[in-house]
Amino acid sequence: xxxxxxxxxxxxxxxxxxxxxxxxxxxxxxxxxxxxxxxxxxxxxxxxxxxxxxxxxxxxxxxxxxxxxxxxxxxxxxxxxxxxxxxxxxxxxxxxxxxxxxxxxxxxxxxxxxxxxxxxxxxxxxxxxxxxxxxxxxxxxxxxxxxxxxxxxxxxxxxxxxxxxxxxxxxxxxxxxxxxxxxxxxxxxxxxxxxxxxxxxxxxxxxxxxxxxxxxxxxxxxxxxxxxxxxxxxxxxxxxxxxxxxxxxxxxxxxxxxxxxxxxxxxxxxxxxxxxxxxxxxxxxxxxxxxxxxxxxxxxxxxxxxxxxxxxxxxxxxxxxxxxxxxxxxxxxxxxxxxxxxxxxxxxxxxxxxxxxxxxxxxxxxxxxx
Amino acid sequence: xxxxxxxxxxxxxxxxxxxxxxxxxxxxxxxxxxxxxxxxxxxxxxxxxxxxxxxxxxxxxxxxxxxxxxxxxxxxxxxxxxxxxxxxxxxxxxxxxxxxxxxxxxxxxxxxxxxxxxxxxxxxxxxxxxxxxxxxxxxxxxxxxxxxxxxxxxxxxxxxxxxxxxxxxxxxxxxxxxxxxxxxxxxxxxxxxxxxxxxxxxxxxxxxxxxxxxxxxxxxxxxxxxxxxxxxxxxxxxxxxxxxxxxx
Numbered sequence: 001x002x003x004x005x006x007x008x009x010x011x012x013x014x015x016x017x018x019x020x021x022x023x024x025x026x027x028x029x030x031x032x033x034x035x036x037x038x039x040x041x042x043x044x045x046x047x048x049x050x051x052x053x054x055x056x057x058x059x060x061x062x063x064x065x066x067x068x069x070x071x072x073x074x075x076x077x078x079x080x081x082x083x084x085x086x087x088x089x090x091x092x093x094x095x096x097x098x099x100x101x102x103x104x105x106x107x108x109x110x111x112x113x114x115x116x117x118x119x120x121x122x123x124x125x126x127x128x129x130x131x132x133x134x135x136x137x138x139x140x141x142x143x144x145x146x147x148x149x150x151x152x153x154x155x156x157x158x159x160x161x162x163x164x165x166x167x168x169x170x171x172x173x174x175x176x177x178x179x180x181x182x183x184x185x186x187x188x189x190x191x192x193x194x195x196x197x198x199x200x201x202x203x204x205x206x207x208x209x210x211x212x213x214x215x216x217x218x219x220x221x222x223x224x225x226x227x228x229x230x231x232x233x234x235x236x237x238x239x240x241x242x243x244x245x246x247x248x249x250x251x252x253x254x255x256x257x258x259x260x261x262x263x264x265x266x267x268x269x270x271x272x273x274x275x276x277x278x279x280x281x282x283x284x285x286x287x288x289x290x291x292x293x294x295x296x297x298x299x300x301x302x303x304x305x306x307x308x309x310x311x312x313x314x315x316x317x318x319x320x321x322x323x324x325x326x327x328x329x330x331x332x333x334x335x336x337x338x339x340x341x342x343x344x345x346x347x348x349x350x351x352x353x354x355x356x357x358x359x360x361x362x363x364x365x366x367x368x369x370x
Numbered sequence: 371x372x373x374x375x376x377x378x379x380x381x382x383x384x385x386x387x388x389x390x391x392x393x394x395x396x397x398x399x400x401x402x403x404x405x406x407x408x409x410x411x412x413x414x415x416x417x418x419x420x421x422x423x424x425x426x427x428x429x430x431x432x433x434x435x436x437x438x439x440x441x442x443x444x445x446x447x448x449x450x451x452x453x454x455x456x457x458x459x460x461x462x463x464x465x466x467x468x469x470x471x472x473x474x475x476x477x478x479x480x481x482x483x484x485x486x487x488x489x490x491x492x493x494x495x496x497x498x499x500x501x502x503x504x505x506x507x508x509x510x511x512x513x514x515x516x517x518x519x520x521x522x523x524x525x526x527x528x529x530x531x532x533x534x535x536x537x538x539x540x541x542x543x544x545x546x547x548x549x550x551x552x553x554x555x556x557x558x559x560x561x562x563x564x565x566x567x568x569x570x571x572x573x574x575x576x577x578x579x580x581x582x583x584x585x586x587x588x589x590x591x592x593x594x595x596x597x598x599x600x601x602x603x604x605x606x607x608x609x610x611x612x613x614x615x616x617x618x
Contacts, residue, residue, distance in 0.1 A: 334460075335423060336460045337460055337461075337462050339422060339423065339444065339460075340456070340459070340460040340462060340512075341462065341465075341470070341473075341474075342421075342443070342444035342445045342448070343420050343444055343445075343447075343448055343453075343454055343456075344445075344448055344470070344473075344474040344528060344532065345445050345448035345449040345474050345477045345478060345532070346445060346470075346473045346474050346477050347445050347477055348443070348445060350473060350477070351445070354462075354465050354469070354470070354473060355462060355465065357464065357465070358462055358463055358464025358465035358511065359463065359464055360464065361463075361464030361465075362463055362464050365464075
């Protein structure tokens with residue numbers, strides 16, 4: 001290992017220790033991916049959402065000769081955007097260390113195809129949202145890295161476009177420094193299959209994260225939002241309208257490694273026809289993370305007797321002096337609300353759309369206000 | 371042209387019979403009041419006329435300007451000219467008052483035509499001013515977080531915007547303070563016209579002091595048992611409903 005000439009002995013030891021730790025973790029990661037199994041129903045994190053059909057098909061596609069092909073564009077980023085290449089070992093290592101929620105095997109397959117997407121090194125406030133777009137009509141496995149410098153305010157919108165044959169499997173690493181504020185939106189549209197693994201590492205800033213899935217046949221979203229510094233604030237929002245036979249399988253972990261920080265989650269779905277929504281969330285508060293303030297809420301409106309919701313909120317609190325709670329409610333549309341609109345002459349279809357849209361609007365409003 | 375109700379009977383779906391043969395005719399231009407003790411069926415009558423799904427008509431008929439009201443869906447009844455100001459207006463989160471009202475007015479437009487946005491907001495603001503409502507309410511979700519009085523005013527605002535031919539006011543006075551009661555009543559009185567009727571449901575004389583009815587009906591055990599003039603209001607205020615015991 002080469003040390004800079006002006007480095008003190010203590011700094012040199014610390015750097016050497018960090019390097020050794022990284023090597024060890026990377027070695028463990030190799031074992032982690034080798035031992036991982038393709039998701040099935042026996043895996044608690046894949047209990048619902050038809051993994052035998054969708055996850056297996058995704059794994060087969062990733063293991064096949066089908067190349068990762070897609071179009072990546074970025075707008076309004078200035079010098080901040082750098083294309084990800086397969087030679088970038090630092091970014092590859094970052095992806096290797098990503099936590100998943102039951103998808104180590106799939107992440108291992110993603111790593112084998114590493115080398116597309118964008119890294120955003122944002123050092124100045126954004127005047128308009130940076131728009132990142134990934135498109136494919138076959139298979140595309142981009143990686144997104146967002147690094148926000150201290151005190152910087154930024155807004156990033158990531159859109160995934162596919163068609164009835166398009167599969168997008170994306171990873172997203174988000175690192176926010178102290179005092180920085182990031183608004184980030186994820187909007188997958190129209191893919192046959194869409195999988196997104198997100199890791200947020202908050203070092204004392206504010207992250208407001210919003211996802212809106214639209215017309216994807218199957219979507220799996222894993223979001224691990226970690227807090228490493230007191231004062232950090234993670235806000236996670238999602239609003240989705242599921243129709244036909246769509247499946248949206250969302251898993252979240254709000255991890256508080258340190259105390260004195262806040263995280264808040266609000267996920268809402270309107271589920272119609274034979275669609276299925278799954279929410280499995282967990283708030284983890286480490287033993288030392290006192291004075292944590294964390295909340296998690298999942299609300300669902302069912303518009304059809306054949307629509308399905310599986311809601312599994314959870315708490316794992318190992319510290320004292322915390323304020324943590326969770327809530328979940330799934331119910332059909334309120335008949336009195338519907339009657340109220342009908343009684344004003346609004347046709348039934350439009351009344352249904354207004355009430356269900358209104359149900360989700362609350363999330364959009366909260367995201368915009370945050 | 372009238373709202374004509376003949377032998378109307380209805381019950382709660384899979385439950386108790388509430389209305390037992392209501393007969394009522396409300397010609398255009400008149401204000402009728404319905405009074406009656408708790409549980410006599412006043413609110414049920416209003417909901418049955420509007421087609422609330424919790425109730426099932428078990429007999430009789432209701433005609434609105436010659437059209438079979440009971441054969442229409444809830445929204446069709448409204449577009450045909452019937453309006454109900456609710457006893458407990460419902461909160462509709464995420465749907466702004468402006469969008470709600472625009473959708474209701476759009477539903478009344480001829481095919482291919484749309485509500486003019488400038489005219490719409492101008493009209494809505496003017497009507498809100500008449501009711502003493504802050505224009506900020508246009509951007510707020512329907513009745514969400516409103517006080518009881520604000521909800522009632524909002525219902526009257528909707529009535530003023532939709533300009534129905536027949537308006538049923540179900541205990542509009544409940545939850546209103548004296549000033550709000552006067553403002554709301556002024557709004558209703560301003561709408562009185564030869565081409566419009568009102569059916570005012572209330573327990574109390576105070577509302578009918580502001581909105582003077584032409585005819586007063588007394589509902590008891592699901593039937594109209596008395597029909598009289600304003601003197602009936604005075605009588606009930608003084609003596610209560612004890613005189614109805616002879617109807618048992």
